[in-house]
Amino acid sequence: RRGRPARPKEPGFSAAAGPPANLQPAPPPPGAAPLCRPRNLAVNSAQPSAVAMGTVAIYSLFIINKSGGLIYYKDYGSAGRMDTNDSLRLASLWHSMHAISQQLSPTTGCTGIDLLQAHNFDLHCFQSLTGTKFFVVCETGAQNMEILLKTIYELYTEFVLKNPFYEMEMPIRCELFDLNLAQVIQKDRVALLGR
Amino acid sequence: MQFFGGSSLTSVAPESSPAPAAPPGTGTGSNAQVIYVFNRNGVCLLYREWHRPLRTLARNQDQKLMFGLLFSLRSFTAKIDPTSTEHANLGAPLLPGQGCSFHSFKTNTYKLNYMESPSGIKLILLTHPRTGDQRDALKHIYSLYVEYVVKNPLYAPGSPIKSSHAK
Numbered sequence: 001r002r003g004r005p006a007r008p009k010e011p012g013f014s015a016a017a018g019p020p021a022n023l024q025p026a027p028p029p030p031g032a033a034p035l036c037r038p039r040n041l042a043v044n045s046a047q048p049s050a051v052a053m054g055t056v057a058i059y060s061l062f063i064i065n066k067s068g069g070l071i072y073y074k075d076y077g078s079a080g081r082m083d084t085n086d087s088l089r090l091a092s093l094w095h096s097m098h099a100i101s102q103q104l105s106p107t108t109g110c111t112g113i114d115l116l117q118a119h120n121f122d123l124h125c126f127q128s129l130t131g132t133k134f135f136v137v138c139e140t141g142a143q144n145m146e147i148l149l150k151t152i153y154e155l156y157t158e159f160v161l162k163n164p165f166y167e168m169e170m171p172i173r174c175e176l177f178d179l180n181l182a183q184v185i186q187k188d189r190v191a192l193l194g195r
Numbered sequence: 196m197q198f199f200g201g202s203s204l205t206s207v208a209p210e211s212s213p214a215p216a217a218p219p220g221t222g223t224g225s226n227a228q229v230i231y232v233f234n235r236n237g238v239c240l241l242y243r244e245w246h247r248p249l250r251t252l253a254r255n256q257d258q259k260l261m262f263g264l265l266f267s268l269r270s271f272t273a274k275i276d277p278t279s280t281e282h283a284n285l286g287a288p289l290l291p292g293q294g295c296s297f298h299s300f301k302t303n304t305y306k307l308n309y310m311e312s313p314s315g316i317k318l319i320l321l322t323h324p325r326t327g328d329q330r331d332a333l334k335h336i337y338s339l340y341v342e343y344v345v346k347n348p349l350y351a352p353g354s355p356i357k358s359s360h361a362k
Contacts, residue, residue: 060275063282093285097264101264102262104257104261105251106247113302116300117298117299117301120277120279121275137274
């Protein structure tokens, strides 16, 4: 399957115990050409303390299409590196397990796993009515992840589905979606770490 | 002798070896709906249901599916763990303590609570979705298992538990 170009990590998202040594440089000046994707978003004044605290709101985001194929993956600070093939396999595995969990339900009306709690992380999943699944890996006990997932779903409908050049069930390569998603995640992070 | 044959033990059990004290607030089983206990080879040692309106599959199939799901979920959590720098390959067999393991997952109709002992004994409790953390309850069940099943000289490891002293 096609490899993806490596994307630099978002600024300030260090791993839980890592030293703040990988701060991204300042964003490009406002007069930069509009075609270049601003990968380094605005660094706000709360940034240094957030980095010093070393906490991360979410670790990664996956979006899976209705057949189980991965269409979007973004890593925000996992300690280990995961290559494309691994993320594809994990997404398909999650899709299957989501389906199997419905079969094992002791009562009717099960719609699959919403929350998986592990020792080191939590995984929140949201499935839309069309079968597209959005799941985030976050730290244990993170609050308001359902709201975040719904917001990401709204961004998906706005910037991906309404994009006339986007083919259904294909990997998402929409700039506006990336931009807005990064803003939402950044805001979520600031809200979490600003306390 | 009292653990085989499935005979009722209500008169015998309380006088036998003292059970470890139940942690407060675990309930009397009114929350629990189904319990599975597997050993490390996938043999279902115990299956009890208190409240199960829907049975999608035959008993054997259901147990195999449950075991398979848990096996895959453990591989999944070990691999996707964001706090560990080194991941085994997906699908590589994992020892009981190896890699990040999960303790519960929740759907809209049920919550599955899971505990794996160092010897590979897996305890699964299906409860109402709004149940709290059941890890203490599972530890208690495991201690009962150790007390009444493992220490029973007539129990052959790997065979289904026929005792009706289960919770």
